[in-house]
Amino acid sequence: MARMKFICDAERCIECNGCVTACKAEHDVPWGVNRRRVVTLNDGRAGEKSISVACMHCSDAPCMAVCPVDCFYRTAEGVVLHDKDTCIGCGYCSYACPFGAPQFPSNGTFGLRGKMDKCTFCAGGPEDNGSVAENEKYGRNRLAEGKLPLCAEMCSTKALLGGDGDVVADIFRNRVLTRGKGSEVWGWGTAYGKPTGGAAQPQGKK
Amino acid sequence: MTRALLTWGVVCAGILLAGCGEKPQTAGPRKGDAAASQGATAAYTAPGWKQGDAASWESHIKKRAEGQDEYTRTNRN
Numbered sequence: 001m002a003r004m005k006f007i008c009d010a011e012r013c014i015e016c017n018g019c020v021t022a023c024k025a026e027h028d029v030p031w032g033v034n035r036r037r038v039v040t041l042n043d044g045r046a047g048e049k050s051i052s053v054a055c056m057h058c059s060d061a062p063c064m065a066v067c068p069v070d071c072f073y074r075t076a077e078g079v080v081l082h083d084k085d086t087c088i089g090c091g092y093c094s095y096a097c098p099f100g101a102p103q104f105p106s107n108g109t110f111g112l113r114g115k116m117d118k119c120t121f122c123a124g125g126p127e128d129n130g131s132v133a134e135n136e137k138y139g140r141n142r143l144a145e146g147k148l149p150l151c152a153e154m155c156s157t158k159a160l161l162g163g164d165g166d167v168v169a170d171i172f173r174n175r176v177l178t179r180g181k182g183s184e185v186w187g188w189g190t191a192y193g194k195p196t197g198g199a200a201q202p203q204g205k206k
Numbered sequence: 207m208t209r210a211l212l213t214w215g216v217v218c219a220g221i222l223l224a225g226c227g228e229k230p231q232t233a234g235p236r237k238g239d240a241a242a243s244q245g246a247t248a249a250y251t252a253p254g255w256k257q258g259d260a261a262s263w264e265s266h267i268k269k270r271a272e273g274q275d276e277y278t279r280t281n282r283n
Contacts, residue, residue, distance in 0.1 A: 001264070002264055002267060002268065073239065075239060075241070075242070076241055077241075077242055081239065083237060085237070112228070123242060125239070126237035126238065126239040127237070128240065128247075129240050129242070129244060129245065129246040129247070130245075130246025130247045131247070141242070141246055143242035143267075144240075144242045144244065144245055144246035144251075145245075145246050145250055145251045145252055146245075146251055146252035146253075146254070146255050146263065146266050146267065146270070147252050147270070148267065148270055148271060148274075152274065153274075158274055158275075158276055161271075161274050162271070162274075163267065163268070163270070163271025163274065164267065164268055164271055167268055167271040167272055168271060168274070170275075171271075171272070171274060171275040171277075174275065174277060175277070178277065
């Protein structure tokens with residue numbers, strides 16, 4: 001069974017924000033909510049690095065562990081999703097997530113925090129696949145359409161890869177071996193577990 | 207004059223009260239989620255796999271994910 005994962009290749013990301021735009025457009029994500037964003041380290045200095053960050057669909061997700069109403073679930077494909085009808089918008093998941101993935105729209109009365117919103121790996125939510133209700137609450141369900149997340153599919157430099165963890169790790173490993181550097185994958189150990197407890201980190205010579 | 211003031215007051219009160227409106231947030235039973243391989247009713251489903259066939263979906267998604275490797279596509283390996 002496939003285990004869906006993202007990898008962002010910091011050697012390739014050019015901070016174009018195409019992934020962010022694609023995500024916002026595909027799912028009609030409201031103002032103030034960014035399911036995906038590009039983080040640049042050492043911005044403006046020589047050797048700056050950018051990475052596209054969203055929910056990493058962790059194998060042992062801290063958001064799932066701390067949610068007081070147990071609104072999270074993991075699909076058979078390894079995608080971490082949540083039920084907005086159960087979510088109470090408390091924000092615990094936001095504090096627990098090391099990647100800042102959970103987002104809260106501030107569109108309620110008196111600045112009230114709304115229900116949590118996050119990257120769905122373009123897999124929608126618990127509503128019927130492809131239904132209007134699912135689209136309104138979670139955005140488009142591309143996985144059920146036989147497609148991969150749009151952010152990864154339209155990445156111009158193919159820095160952002162999405163799909164079965166084994167497949168994207170193979171692609172990344174092949175790149176690292178070809179160019180001879182950049183074996184570190186940001187966030188890999190945190191999200192996907194150490195080699196003993198989860199998938200092995202792609203290795204290559206530096 | 208009084209009528210105009212009254213109308214104006216009612217309009218203002220309506221606008222202010224409208225700000226208090228909020229969608230109901232009622233908790234319900236946990237819902238199940240259909241597997242992605244079950245497919246969607248959308249008209250935009252990618253061709254090349256059979257809806258409801260998990261093996262077909264998985265093989266299609268794997269092929270699609272492998273398509274992200276431009277080394278393979280450009281035969282540079």
